[in-house]
Amino acid sequence: MSRFASRRNKLRRLFGKAKIDGLMATNFTNVTYLTGFTGDDSYLVVDSEGEVVVSDPRYTTQLGEECPDVATHIRPPGTSMLAAVKKTLKARKVRRLGIEGQSMTVGLRDTLAEALPGVELVTTDGLVEQLREVKDKDEIAQIRDAIHYAQKGFGVFRAQLRPDRSEKEMADELEYAMRQFGARDRAFASIVAAGPRAALPHAVTTTSPIGQSDFVLIDWGASDGLYRSDLTRLLVTSKISPKLKKVYGVVLEAQLAAIEAIRPGVVAGDVDAVARNLIAKAGFGRYFGHGLGHGIGLDIHEGPRLAKGSTTVLQPGMVVTVEPGIYLPGWGGVRIEDDVLVTRTGHEVLTDLPKSLEEAVVG
Ligand code: ZN
Ligand code: ZN
Numbered sequence: 001m002s003r004f005a006s007r008r009n010k011l012r013r014l015f016g017k018a019k020i021d022g023l024m025a026t027n028f029t030n031v032t033y034l035t036g037f038t039g040d041d042s043y044l045v046v047d048s049e050g051e052v053v054v055s056d057p058r059y060t061t062q063l064g065e066e067c068p069d070v071a072t073h074i075r076p077p078g079t080s081m082l083a084a085v086k087k088t089l090k091a092r093k094v095r096r097l098g099i100e101g102q103s104m105t106v107g108l109r110d111t112l113a114e115a116l117p118g119v120e121l122v123t124t125d126g127l128v129e130q131l132r133e134v135k136d137k138d139e140i141a142q143i144r145d146a147i148h149y150a151q152k153g154f155g156v157f158r159a160q161l162r163p164d165r166s167e168k169e170m171a172d173e174l175e176y177a178m179r180q181f182g183a184r185d186r187a188f189a190s191i192v193a194a195g196p197r198a199a200l201p202h203a204v205t206t207t208s209p210i211g212q213s214d215f216v217l218i219d220w221g222a223s224d225g226l227y228r229s230d231l232t233r234l235l236v237t238s239k240i241s242p243k244l245k246k247v248y249g250v251v252l253e254a255q256l257a258a259i260e261a262i263r264p265g266v267v268a269g270d271v272d273a274v275a276r277n278l279i280a281k282a283g284f285g286r287y288f289g290h291g292l293g294h295g296i297g298l299d300i301h302e303g304p305r306l307a308k309g310s311t312t313v314l315q316p317g318m319v320v321t322v323e324p325g326i327y328l329p330g331w332g333g334v335r336i337e338d339d340v341l342v343t344r345t346g347h348e349v350l351t352d353l354p355k356s357l358e359e360a361v362v363g
Contacts, residue, residue: 153178187221232337
């Protein structure tokens with residue numbers, strides 16, 4: 001059985017609890033996860049008897065190549081997606097159809113309900129996403145590749161960093177380097193934020209020069225085509241100021257302690273608390289305004305969330321980022337981010353770029 005077929009079987013085992021006898025996946029990433037098909041604009045219906053991808057003629061060949069074991073309903077040109085879905089569902093015995101509340105539009109839900117009076121639409125929340133949280137060997141290998149490209153690219157970035165170059169120029173350089181090393185793409189729009197701009201956790205890269213700022217924060221990742229990596233490092237472009245030394249030390253200590261806490265059976269919110277408490281104890285509690293980390297995989301942000309209140313219990317195969325930060329408006333911000341695999345006995349840090357402050361000094 002293909003790994004996609006076994007994922008679909010795992011999904012079927014969730015139907016009882018969700019009180020559905022079929023699911024229509026409208027989240028294209030979930031369709032990819034369940035079939036191997038990487039195109040979009042296609043929905044997947046899974047029920048107890050089988051599965052069918054509803055797509056259009058642009059994808060006929062690709063579907064045959066990527067998921068030959070899945071039945072397809074290719075809607076002819078001029079036929080709406082709604083009509084195709086209706087036809088597909090009429091031919092099946094689904095009475096309680098799960099729909100993905102996070103991705104189906106209200107408009108589609110309404111028209112579908114009207115078109116299929118005999119089918120009850122049941123809103124589900126994160127059924128496939130829940131399966132995606134635990135990665136198999138193949139997925140972990142692809143994440144390792146995505147990390148490899150990101151780290152190689154960072155080496156080039158570091159070597160090319162000059163004060164007269166702009167944040168955007170440097171981000172472009174980084175992304176080009178990752179592709180040259182084999183990445184299919186960047187995992188998300190890279191953040192290169194110099195000095196005070198690093199105080200914005202999601203800073204937009206500007207065309208202003210890196211300049212004489214003391215440090216620059218880089219948050220980036222690569223994609224091998226499907227799976228993604230996500231890292232953050234800080235590079236020091238002048239002398240280490242006492243303030244930077246203090247803030248960086250607190251963030252690094254919090255990050256290392258949180259990573260140490262990662263093992264199967266631990267509640268995700270408790271890992272967040274390890275870092276949060278250390279940062280609060282150092283007096284910076286109010287300057288750490290985001291969660292500690294998130295899962296990575298087909299999406300750059302997916303489950304499980306390492307955040308306050310997150311009740312997910314960590315399991316072997318989960319891959320999460322650990323990225324505490326301290327952001328001081330007007331001065332700058334420090335964040336350190338690594339990707340960590342939960343193993344059967346504890347954890348493995350998949351990223352291995354140096355992160356002591358001394359090693360962050362450029363030139
Ligand atoms: Zn990141
Ligand atoms: Zn992240």
